[in-house]
Amino acid sequence: MKVPHFLVILGPTASGKSGLAVKLAKKFDGEIISADSRQVYRGLDIGAGKITKREMQNVPHYLLDVANPKRVFSVAQYQKLAKQKIREILARNKLPIICGGTGFYIQAVVDDLVLPEVQANLKLRESLARKNPEELFKILQKLDKTRAQNIDKNNPRRLIRAIEIAKSLGQVPNFNKNKKAENENKNIVIIGLNPPAEKLKKLIKIRLEKRLKSGLITEVRNLHEQEKLSWKRLENLGLEYKFVALFLQKKIKDKKEFTEKLNTAIWHYAKRQMTWFKRDERIRWLTEKQALKLKLK
RNA sequence: GCGUCGGUGGUAGAGUGGUCAAUUACAACAGACUGUAAAUCUGUCGCCCAUUGGGCUACGCAGGUUCGAAUCCUGCCCGGCGCA
Numbered sequence A: 001m002k003v004p005h006f007l008v009i010l011g012p013t014a015s016g017k018s019g020l021a022v023k024l025a026k027k028f029d030g031e032i033i034s035a036d037s038r039q040v041y042r043g044l045d046i047g048a049g050k051i052t053k054r055e056m057q058n059v060p061h062y063l064l065d066v067a068n069p070k071r072v073f074s075v076a077q078y079q080k081l082a083k084q085k086i087r088e089i090l091a092r093n094k095l096p097i098i099c100g101g102t103g104f105y106i107q108a109v110v111d112d113l114v115l116p117e118v119q120a121n122l123k124l125r126e127s128l129a130r131k132n133p134e135e136l137f138k139i140l141q142k143l144d145k146t147r148a149q150n151i152d153k154n155n156p157r158r159l160i161r162a163i164e165i166a167k168s169l170g171q172v173p174n175f176n177k178n179k180k181a182e183n184e185n186k187n188i189v190i191i192g193l194n195p196p197a198e199k200l201k202k203l204i205k206i207r208l209e210k211r212l213k214s215g216l217i218t219e220v221r222n223l224h225e226q227e228k229l230s231w232k233r234l235e236n237l238g239l240e241y242k243f244v245a246l247f248l249q250k251k252i253k254d255k256k257e258f259t260e261k262l263n264t265a266i267w268h269y270a271k272r273q274m275t276w277f278k279r280d281e282r283i284r285w286l287t288e289k290q291a292l293k294l295k296l297k
Numbered sequence B: 001g002c003g004u005c006g007g008u009g010g011u012a013g014a015g016u017g018g019u020c021a022a023u024u025a026c027a028a029c030a031g032a033c034u035g036u037a038a039a040u041c042u043g044u045c046g047c048c049c050a051u052u053g054g055g056c057u058a059c060g061c062a063g064g065u066u067c068g069a070a071u072c073c074u075g076c077c078c079g080g081c082g083c084a
Helices: A017-028 A075-091 A103-110 A122-129 A133-143 A145-150 A156-169 A177-185 A197-213 A216-225 A231-237 A239-248 A255-278 A288-292
Strands: A006-010 A030-034 A095-100 A188-193 A283-286
Touching (some): A006 A017, A006 A075, A006 A103, A017 A030, A017 A095, A017 A188, A017 A288, A030 A075, A122 A156, A133 A145, A145 A156, A188 A288, A197 A216, A197 A255, A216 A239, A231 A239
Parallel strands (some): A006 A188, A030 A095, A188 A283
């Protein structure tokens, strides 16, 4: 296989991406760029499954801890930073390895999506949040007919963001399709890891137990008490952060119920990740063993 | 033992003579994704064929009433509560 412009390692949560990335980085003299929408935040460690210094084995890792967890980080920001890191790594004659489970972030980089730089308007969002989808849709229709035509009418979050963008830019810009075509020529190797469902379920379960033992609950409590992250914010961060926050608030009282619900939620997440990945035919689905046998020249 | 309330689809739990293969939620499965993505949203969900539609088996078990029963009656089995 030709030496790629960069390498991507993706897969559902708990599929073993981080470990593989380190091994491949050592083999190919690479450096790793995380593609994870939660690991970008400072202080989200155990719950987000951030790789430890020790696990990094001296392989440089980027785009971890680059954002304040109080503020919402966006794909647009991610894309900008990731592209910059890729350039830097290439300039050093090393192989950039993008590794993560946030499909959208990965796509933003791989296909170089055109993302409107419209910042979150919290006041606008708050006032729009009170409206139902039908009302939101009507507002969007007035602002941007094109976007209204292909948007999911039932999805308030999308509707609100579309309105936000339309208000600021007049309309929601299109993806740059040409860019995507151009990218087909770029040599990008995408490796997907996808253990069988039953195995993945087990991996998720074991990993959660491990996280609980290594202080997950304390981490979330500290984020709330010391870092002053509101419960609402923690709930919004999802999965571990959401369910531990609910548990600490006693909205879920039973520890067993808490574990079960969280496990299910993580499983649901893994499945959502897979539906996203499945449609990308460029992904080469391999086992870790197969991936380690890859040769680049 | 008597009294009483209840036993409904994988689970919880509505339904109390027809419009019920059975509200809803969860789980399960599939999917979307113009940018808050660990979020947000959608579809399917008894079985068998079918394009609308049709057939079959189902609401603890066995009988009965009725044109018609998850729904009413009788007996039995099982569980909660009360009194003994």
